[in-house]
Amino acid sequence: xxxxxxxxxxxxxxxxxxxxxxxxxxxxxxxxxxxxxxxxxxxxxxxxxxxxxxxxxxxxxxxxxxxxxxxxxxxxxxxxxxxxxxxxxxxxxxxxxxxxxxxxxxxxxxxxxxxxxxxxxxxxxxxxxxxxxxxxxxxxxxxxxxxxxxxxxxxxxxxxxxxxxxxxxxxxxxxxxxxxxxxxxxxxxxxxxxxxxxxxxxxxxxxxxxxxxxxxxxxxxxxxxxxxxxxxxxxxxxxxxxxxxxxxxxxxxxxxxxxxxxxxxxxxxxxxxxxxxxxxxxxxxxxxxxxxxxxxxxxxxxxxxxxxxxxxxxxxxxxxxxxxxxxxxxxxxxxxxxxxxxxxxxxxxxxxxxxxxxxxxxxxxxxxxxxxxxxxxxxxxxxxxxxxxxxxxxxxxxxxxxxxxxxxxxxxxxxxxxxxxxxxxxxxxxxxxxxxxxxxxxxxxxxxxxxxxxxxxxxxxxxxxxxxxxxxxx
Amino acid sequence: xxxxxxxxxxxxxxxxxxxxxxxxxxxxxxxxxxxxxxxxxxxxxxxxxxxxxxxxxxxxxxxxxxxxxxxxxxxxxxxxxxxxxxxxxxxxxxxxxxxxxxxxxxxxxxxxxxxxxxxxxxxxxxxxxxxxxxxxxxxxxxxxxxxxxxxxxxxxxxxxxxxxxxxxxxxxxxxxxxxxxxxxxxxxxxxxxxxxxxxxxxxxxxxxxxxxxxxxxxxxxxxxxxxxxxxxxxxxxxxxxxxxxxxxxxxxxxxxxxxxxxxxxxxxxxxxxxxxxxxxxxxxxxxxxxxxxxxxxxxxxxxxxxxxxxxxxxxxxxxxxxxxxxxxxxxxxxxxxxxxxxxxxxxxxxxxxxxxxxxxxxxxxxxxxxxxxxxxxxxxxxxxxxxxxxxxxxxxxxxxxxxxxxxxxxxxxxxxxxxxxxxxxxxxxxxxxxxxxxxxxxxxxxxxxxxxxxxxxxxxxxxxxxxxxxxxxx
Numbered sequence: 001x002x003x004x005x006x007x008x009x010x011x012x013x014x015x016x017x018x019x020x021x022x023x024x025x026x027x028x029x030x031x032x033x034x035x036x037x038x039x040x041x042x043x044x045x046x047x048x049x050x051x052x053x054x055x056x057x058x059x060x061x062x063x064x065x066x067x068x069x070x071x072x073x074x075x076x077x078x079x080x081x082x083x084x085x086x087x088x089x090x091x092x093x094x095x096x097x098x099x100x101x102x103x104x105x106x107x108x109x110x111x112x113x114x115x116x117x118x119x120x121x122x123x124x125x126x127x128x129x130x131x132x133x134x135x136x137x138x139x140x141x142x143x144x145x146x147x148x149x150x151x152x153x154x155x156x157x158x159x160x161x162x163x164x165x166x167x168x169x170x171x172x173x174x175x176x177x178x179x180x181x182x183x184x185x186x187x188x189x190x191x192x193x194x195x196x197x198x199x200x201x202x203x204x205x206x207x208x209x210x211x212x213x214x215x216x217x218x219x220x221x222x223x224x225x226x227x228x229x230x231x232x233x234x235x236x237x238x239x240x241x242x243x244x245x246x247x248x249x250x251x252x253x254x255x256x257x258x259x260x261x262x263x264x265x266x267x268x269x270x271x272x273x274x275x276x277x278x279x280x281x282x283x284x285x286x287x288x289x290x291x292x293x294x295x296x297x298x299x300x301x302x303x304x305x306x307x308x309x310x311x312x313x314x315x316x317x318x319x320x321x322x323x324x325x326x327x328x329x330x331x332x333x334x335x336x337x338x339x340x341x342x343x344x345x346x347x348x349x350x351x352x353x354x355x356x357x358x359x360x361x362x363x364x365x366x367x368x369x370x371x372x373x374x375x376x377x378x379x380x381x382x383x384x385x386x387x388x389x390x391x392x393x394x395x396x397x398x399x400x401x402x403x404x405x406x407x408x409x410x411x412x413x414x415x416x417x418x419x420x421x422x423x424x425x426x427x428x429x430x431x432x433x434x435x436x437x438x439x440x441x442x443x444x445x446x447x448x449x450x451x452x453x454x455x456x457x458x459x460x461x462x463x464x465x466x467x468x469x470x471x472x473x474x
Numbered sequence: 475x476x477x478x479x480x481x482x483x484x485x486x487x488x489x490x491x492x493x494x495x496x497x498x499x500x501x502x503x504x505x506x507x508x509x510x511x512x513x514x515x516x517x518x519x520x521x522x523x524x525x526x527x528x529x530x531x532x533x534x535x536x537x538x539x540x541x542x543x544x545x546x547x548x549x550x551x552x553x554x555x556x557x558x559x560x561x562x563x564x565x566x567x568x569x570x571x572x573x574x575x576x577x578x579x580x581x582x583x584x585x586x587x588x589x590x591x592x593x594x595x596x597x598x599x600x601x602x603x604x605x606x607x608x609x610x611x612x613x614x615x616x617x618x619x620x621x622x623x624x625x626x627x628x629x630x631x632x633x634x635x636x637x638x639x640x641x642x643x644x645x646x647x648x649x650x651x652x653x654x655x656x657x658x659x660x661x662x663x664x665x666x667x668x669x670x671x672x673x674x675x676x677x678x679x680x681x682x683x684x685x686x687x688x689x690x691x692x693x694x695x696x697x698x699x700x701x702x703x704x705x706x707x708x709x710x711x712x713x714x715x716x717x718x719x720x721x722x723x724x725x726x727x728x729x730x731x732x733x734x735x736x737x738x739x740x741x742x743x744x745x746x747x748x749x750x751x752x753x754x755x756x757x758x759x760x761x762x763x764x765x766x767x768x769x770x771x772x773x774x775x776x777x778x779x780x781x782x783x784x785x786x787x788x789x790x791x792x793x794x795x796x797x798x799x800x801x802x803x804x805x806x807x808x809x810x811x812x813x814x815x816x817x818x819x820x821x822x823x824x825x826x827x828x829x830x831x832x833x834x835x836x837x838x839x840x841x842x843x844x845x846x847x848x849x850x851x852x853x854x855x856x857x858x859x860x861x862x863x864x865x866x867x868x869x870x871x872x873x874x875x876x877x878x879x880x881x882x883x884x885x886x887x888x889x890x891x892x893x894x895x896x897x898x899x900x901x902x903x904x905x906x907x908x909x910x911x912x913x914x915x916x917x918x919x920x921x922x923x924x925x926x927x928x929x930x931x932x933x934x935x936x937x938x939x940x941x942x943x944x945x946x947x948x
Contacts, residue, residue: 059858127859
């Protein structure tokens with residue numbers, strides 16, 4: 001990595017707080033001021049594929065964002081990592097083009113094409129000059145319908161994924177995140193690392209990759225957002241060139257909710273000076289009628305980076321942690337209120353206790369009027385800032401459809417937030433902020449200092465051998 | 475960090491390749507197709523501060539990007555880290571507002587405000603709704619003119635920076651980048667880590683921070699780009715509210731070129747399975763008349779991610795490395811052609827040899843006509859994709875001014891690239907691609923396999939104790 005790369009990387013890490021906020025905003029969806037609301041058109045391509053379009057003409061560029069419902073959720077446990085490996089291999093050749101030929105074809109048209117995998121979807125994006133949009137779509141269509149998956153490429157990418165897994169196994173943040181989700185979802189795909197394990201990745205075959213993409217890349221799983229300098233007719237052609245060649249597939253996968261197993265406290269012993277803390281409480285599904293009260297509640301508790309109660313109490317008042325915060329994490333089949341903090345080992349248990357106390361206090365007292373007003377002002381006022389760029393808008397179009405929100409919803413977002421009352425927030429706080437269900441992972445060597453009221457946690461040296469504390473709630 | 479955060483982080487890391495490309499494009503500057511070139515206005519505020527403005531009205535948002543020439547270049551060596559520490563503390567209070575009061579004021583207006591430091595500048599950006607732009611500017615102006623630097627905040631941020639430095643000391647990519655620059659610039663500020671060292675950061679005082687910002691935040695060092703839904707008059711008021719309160723300061727710091735000291739090969743021994751490789755050759759200043767031939771040359775050699783010679787020869791043909799590439803790194807006072815690769819320990823020396831051979835071959839033979847045509851097509855066609863969003867455009871306005879490019883330059887970029895001939899590229903390749911000046915750092919445990927023609931390198935266990943190989947060129 002170059003020095004620029006290194007600086008970019010550090011910048012990227014520093015931006016994560018901002019990105020988290022933006023993600024939550026995107027997940028929630030909202031309007032620009034009504035006078036300039038996005039003009040969303042809901043269309044169907046000539047071959048019958050539905051898509052949403054926002055026409056903008058400031059740049060001669062077209063962006064297409066797509067998501068196939070599934071992701072690691074449709075991987076068999078023994079094949080974990082197939083989605084990630086397949087994603088990386090999509091630029092390594094398609095149809096009768098090998099990797100270099102495919103990459104030359106993308107470069108000759110200056111096409112950007114990227115894909116990624118999460119716990120609920122395989123997502124991607126392609127961008128090009130408007131004049132090249134149809135050629136770009138043909139190449140993407142070929143990559144999705146006929147990926148090459150050559151043995152040499154599989155081996156090279158597998159080796160790199162194994163290196164990445166080995167690094168991740170030593171990364172405190174990754175351990176903390178992985179251990180928390182593994183504890184919350186011990187038998188569900190949500191509890192697995194999206195990159196798989198060293199064992200499953202080592203065993204993946206070409207057939208596994210083919211099986212995954214055959215199941216994943218179907219029209220019935222597809223959601224599409226198109227943004228740019230393109231007419232509805234041309235956009236329909238682009239959509240068909242990229243996606244009409246895919247099979248219809250089964251109907252959408254069921255999304256029966258899964259209940260997290262709250263487990264108390266776990267310590268993963270690592271010889272590092274800081275303790276990385278992750279924690280979770282029950283959250284709510286995006287479709288829950290209490291979504292907006294919960295969203296406002298989270299902002300006041302831990303979502304509003306510098307202004308949240310946890311930040312003020314943990315960092316500003318007590319100087320305990322450099323970073324602390326929470327976010328609503330609405331998976332398709334489960335909701336979490338997810339939190340994190342980083343602090344010195346000798347203050348880790350005190351930090352957890354303060355977090356616990358603040359959660360209990362919020363459940364008991366609810367928000368102040370000033371907090372409620374501030375949260376509403378911020379959550380409505382900051383939304384337009386998150387819509388800068390056609391990539392952001394294309395992502396929004398996909399997210400809205402995944403959450404079954406109508407296009408007109410954008411006009412209502414501000415009033416839905418404004419309508420949240422202190423009683424609403426208090427009600428949802430009582431429902432969600434139950435410290436008996438607080439699950440905590442600490443990675444590091446948290447000292448058992450005096451003054452900590454936290455129960456003694458099981459101390460384990462491997463997250464694989466994690467056990468739970470006596471007061472854990474399953 | 476939340477699971478979202480973790481996934482965002484991985485995405486961010488995967489995007490670095492893309493970002494690197496985008497950075498190079500931004501540094502080079504170029505046009506959207508002439509029909510829709512950016513309408514750049516060069517203006518002066520009522521208080522006499524020059525700024526560039528692009529009015530766009532699709533979102534009711536205003537973005538202001540700024541850069542103060544200097545950065546870590548104006549830190550005394552004994553005070554390294556002062557700029558980074560000061561940057562982080564700017565949101566911790568200003569004027570008579572403490573941290574929480576200042577952060578409440580930003581949040582109440584939904585203002586995004588971020589800053590960062592590199593080897594040539596202290597940079598920042600603030601964004602808000604257009605209706606809040608003047609209030610946002612007042613807050614930023616207060617942070618720049620009267621940062622609080624409270625003792626408690628300094629200590630907390632210092633601790634966190636020390637933790638970050640400790641992690642960076644064990645991060646192979648960071649070691650490789652740091653060691654290369656330290657070797658190239660052993661006595662210049664460019665050779666120092668922008669975060670300072672554990673010793674200098676531990677010793678920084680409030681007075682050091684005040685001294686740094688007093689020297690750094692002056693109008694004579696300032697470059698400004700404003701983008702958004704705002705008139706020239708209102709933009710002038712915003713500029714004055716943020717920056718007119720600063721002293722004029724000395725004239726701009728001199729930018730006498732500094733010559734990198736090319737040093738041969740260095741191995742930093744680390745018990746990891748992969749070897750991280752960084753390397754450098756002479757580059758050129760952005761003001762060099764051969765900039766565009768060098769830019770095209772770099773794209774063909776290693777800049778064009780999937781299509782570059784190094785990628786094809788190192789990765790596709792030989793399967794040696796997962797990633798390999800080069801970038802032009804135009805510092806204000808020096809130019810580098812900077813490269814990186816990651817490979818298995820037992821293939822590291824072979825990888826370096828292939829890189830060396832490809833560099834020598836390019837210097838000897840120059841580009842093929844097909845490579846030249848492909849590079850021109852990509853470098854002109856991809857540029858509009860990099861201008862998506864007002865943040866990208868605001869950054870472009872600042873970069874253009876730093877490089878002394880006129881606004882009309884955007885109209886000429888494509889033709890400047892198209893005008894590059896094979897002879898131009900060959901000439902600049904002969905000038906720059908001198909393998910006697912190739913400096914290489916390997917972090918890991920590169921095996922001394924047979925078949926490597928690379929000279930034996932000094933093996934050291936600490937980058938601090940690095941020595942150079944017998945054939946190093948100082």
